[in-house]
Amino acid sequence: MQNFWEKLDKPFFCLAPMSDVTDIAFRRIIAKYSKNRENRNKIVFWTEFVSADGLADPLGRKKLSHMLEFSEGERPIVAQIFGANPEKMKKACQYVASLGFDGIDINMGCPDKSVVSQGAGAGHIKNPARAREIIQAVHAGIKSAGVNIPVSVKTRVGFNKEEIDSWIPELLKEDISALTIHLRTSKELSLVGAHWEHIEKIKKLIQKSGKNVLLIGNGDVADIDDARRKYKEYGCDGVMLGRAMFGNPWVFNPTYFDSPITLEDKLQVLLEHVQIFEKELLKPKHKNFATMKKHFKAYVNGFDGAKELRVKLMETENSKQVENVINDFLKQD
DSSP: OOGGGGGOSEEEEEEEOOTTTEEEEEEEHHHHHHHTTTGGGGEEEEEEEEEEHHHHHHHHHHHHHHGGOOOOGGOOEEEEEEOOOOHHHHHHHHHTTTTTTTTEEEEOOOOOOOHHHOOOOOGGGGHHHHHHHHHHHOOOHHTTOOOOOOOOEEEESSSSOOOOOHHHHHHHHHSSSSEEEEOOTTTTTTSSSOOOOGGGHHHHHHHTTTOOOEEEEEEESHHHHHHHHHHHHOOEEEEEGGGTTTTOOTOTTTTTSSOOOOOOHHHHHHHHHHHHHHHIITTTTSSSSHHHHHTTHHHHHHHHHHHHHHHHHOOOOHHHHHHHHHHHHHHHO
């Protein structure tokens, strides 16, 4: 299989992996409204991050397998895995690689304390030697599945402070096709502005390594126009969007609708999102309806009556109730 990273047009744009956000319902609705023939080689999807420890265990795998379901319309799609145990990463990635993903990404940037305490996520920044072992284990898992898909890493510029010069070269010693940098330290979380000026230093380290590793910038990207500006200004190969996607399934394709997006358009897409969530995740009891409710505020804001509509939507428990609330609101409007 050809490395899909090598076929992307530049600049390309990525859907950030976000826990309990970038599930199959969220990705499917974005694929419908954001992907088309013209931009399909410019958009890369990521799954939520999935625990390698869980996937390495038969019972855990059964519980987590819904997180690794995807549709053909989401391609190219990368599965993101986290863990700190090389043997479990190998076992998990053997399974993941057999599912038909276009690539596997290793999370080495999540600042969540429960993840870091395992040595996973941003915890890897403290232990570069083990981080390299993990990358090797992922490759070994892919190879044992009898397929050939690329490995990438998503990380940060440091743990408590900026550590680019000591951290990034260690990753570049291994076989990775792409490197996504959230341009803050783990300690900074999202409390300060992203340090996009660090892209230049990281680019130079990649050039010095002599390897063809794509560099993806992440942090404080407002929308697709801002992503294009950052690509132009800082010179990365791609840009990853996170919060810009909330309530905005046409994020990568703002001209999806022939005319400006109306309130009715937005509410009908919200209903469609809820219906997919119910079918794929609620009814099979993979997730509860509260997970879907976090999207209501993103879709329902900035217009007269938004607060009252949100209050009513927060009281709903299924897609039929959401449909009734939205229809009642649109009739009044």
